[in-house]
Amino acid sequence: MKARVYVTLKPSVFDPQGRTIAEALHSxxxxxxxxxxxxxxxxxxVNAGSDDQARALASEVADKVLANPVIESYRVEIV
Amino acid sequence: MKARVYVTLKPSVFDPQGRTIAEALHSxxxxxxxxxxxxxxxxxxVNAGSDDQARALASEVADKVLANPVIESYRVEIV
Incomplete structure (x- = not known):
């Protein structure tokens, strides 16, 4: 099955890339x-026996590798 | 309202970044x-009168600025 992990900067963290895109769009x-x-x-x-196992594996991978939990938050979706 | 635009490489396009992540996870x-x-x-x-208008605006922006339609596909979601 497939797991999608979405990683974003936390709302309190300044996002210069997003700001640049917004300015480009305005211009x-x-x-x-x-x-x-x-x-x-x-x-x-993901090879897992159930949705819950897949979610647990994807969350662990997100927490340890894909996201930096200090400044980023993530969301996991099983499809 | 908010529009989320998801941009991915088309399935036929090689994704070296994803490949590197997969190898790192295996190791x-x-x-x-x-x-x-x-x-x-x-x-x-997005400032728009309706979901449809927001979707149209986000799709236009995605097509012209956020994605490269030659090698990437995108999906728009209104939340």
């Missing part, structure tokens, strides 16, 4: 777009 | 993880 005339935040996502092919 | 002992693909995601704050 291109997209006034309807306000704040932008950028994150990463990972699609993992 | 760390996570044998249950198979293939890994990495993508980006963007959370846009």
């Amino acid at each position: 291109l005339g997209y006034a309807g777009v306000g704040d932008v935040r950028q994150g990463k996502f990972f699609e993992l092919e | 760390l002992g996570y044998a249950g993880v198979g293939d890994v693909r990495q993508g980006k995601f963007f959370e846009l704050e």
